[in-house]
Amino acid sequence: MKKLTGNQLRSMYIQYFVDQGHKQIKGASLIPENDPSVLFTTAGMHPLVPYLLGAKHPMGTRLTDVQKCVRTGDIDDVGDNSHATFFEMLGNWSLGDYFKKEAIPWSYRFLTSPDYLGIDPDRLAFTVFAGDDDVPRDMESYEIWRSLGVPEDRIFFLPRKDNWWETGGATGPCGPDTEMFLIMKEPCSPDCHPGCSCGAYLEIWNDVFMEYNKKADGTYEPLPQKNVDTGMGLERTIAVLQGVSSVYETDIYQHIISTVEEICGKKTTQGEEIKKAIRIVADHLRCATFIMGDERGVSPSNVDQGYVLRRLIRRAVRFGRKLDLPAERLTDVAQAVIDTYQEVYPELVQNRTFIMDQLRQEVKRFSRTLEQGVREFERVAKKAQDGAIDGVTAFHLYDTYGFPIEITQEMAREAGLTVDTQGFEAAFSEHRKKSQAGSQQRFAGGLVEANEVTARLHTATHLLLASLKRVLGEDVNQKGSNITPERLRFDFNFGRKMTPEEKQQVEDLVNDAIRRDLPITMEEMTVEEAKAAGATGVFTDRYGEKVKVYTMGDFSKEICGGPHASRTGELGVFKIQKEESSSQGVRRIKAVLKAE
Secondary structure: OOOOOHHHHHHHHHHHHHHOOOEEOOOOOOOOOOOOOOOOOOOOOHHHHHHHOOOOOOOOOEEEEEEEEEOOOOHHHOOOOOOOOEEEEEEEEEEOOOOHHHHHHHHHHHHHOOOOOOOOHHHEEEEEEOOOOOOOOOHHHHHHHHHOOOOHHHEEEEOHHHHEEEOOOOOEEEEEEEEEEEEOOOOOOOOOOOOOOOOOEEEEEEEEEEEEEEOOOOOEEEEEEEEEEEEEEHHHHHHHHOOOOOHHHOHHHHHHHHHHHHHHOOOOOOOHHHHHHHHHHHHHHHHHHHHHHOOOOOOOOOOHHHHHHHHHHHHHHHHHHHOOOOHHHHHHHHHHHHHHHOOOOOHHHHOHHHHHHHHHHHHHHHHHHHHHHHHHHHHHHHOOEOOEEOHHHHHHHHHHHOOOHHHHHHHHHHOOOEEOHHHHHHHHHHHHHHHOOOOOOOOOOOOOOOOHHHHHHHHHHHHHHHHHHHHHOOOOOEEEEEEOOOOEEEEEEOOOOOOHHHHHHHHHHHHHHHHOOOEEEEEEEEHHHHHHOOOEOOOOOOOOOEEEEEEEOOOEEEEOOOOOOOEHHHOOEEEEEEEEEEEOOEEEEEEEEEOO
């Protein structure tokens, strides 16, 4: 097999699918737009959901990209051979175009051809959907694999929990998938199969075939538009190609890991505890740098994406302390991340000042209380009743010393203790009531179905931005948005608190545009044409060759891909509920639409 670098694999994958008639599109922001169900983009398909649901993509029906992703559900496993909080997903897509008989052979050729990855076919195994009472066995995928020369004993029929994809909602597109695995060692038993915990099989690619629609009654019907959605994890694949046992030993981590080692004067070869700590610092700073350096850059805070970012940075500080790594030198690690990815993700260079400023501030903020907090933890740990730290004490560590509850839990596990998390939540809730703070909204995952309510709220964000520009100045731009069925939240760059008069002006302008019942139209055009037409947008390289431009009468013209109302008169009455600071230089408006 070919020993490729991360950059070489990215380029090879994209070019391969361009050669198969695909258009390369830009990966989306790490911060999902108008989807409150997830804090970060967690998979390559996430930004393309509207098009998988039937919307027309301006670049056509065959697409390929590299998508930045963040998942923190397995954060406690970071430091082993495979878990990381930030990763890149290589993907190709068919939006009602080709299907199984094209997608599977293309995948097999890329994996096995000497012109591409050159993996020995005898080292590959495959899974297909076994079928159940609702949907038949996927014999078509099985027969295609057999036609490519794969022996039947290396094709495994697995159940819905292993080989089925759906959005997570009650209804919507879904279908079977076929997964590709590298055989790493001898199976543990005759019954061993891909997915077995023995580690004999390592998944490297997944082709999802969206061929059914799940109806409200739980039954399935064939989809008129059948889609293909594939995903190959970059880090995991290059670890295989480079013949190393861990993603942390690949070329993309090399400079980052060596920077951590140089600063702390320790090596990953000096024992498991040191190796894990070095890897955690490297991983968390890599992820944090991408979150802060995103086009919708996030600052550390106590809610939503900012809370995750804060936890990553503070956990890196804590594990750096175990390595005798000076916390203020974590900016050197962030610079190593920027150096590694600057050609592929130039936004990291463009946003370097913001990244470094936010990192320095957060490190300084936590370092002031870390030593005291550790001493306080050690004190209460000695007095813990029944091997548990009570919730009030856990909240005290959070409120006074800045310890996220997850760090307290981690330190407790290391000391052989547990934490009363229910008691912590109760103390936290009581604190919020007393301080009249807004409730923190957390989301477990999944995808939000676009509906009329969210479409109207999304439309209102266009009117809001246009109004802000009129009142505060043309240099105001959107920095992020979040929409639930109850309200919209809109972040924008501005250096001070808005006056009551300014807020009233903005509200009046939005409501005037609504009362005028302006038509909403959409045109597809190039980025240059959009600029020439006066469309609003942060013109970075995130856009493809063509974009969608939504025009609302003479009031707003904006590049966007989200769901919209057909006329502004459908929106109701716009009301600003709150205007507050989101982060340094960024303000946040929360608003609702009410029936007239």
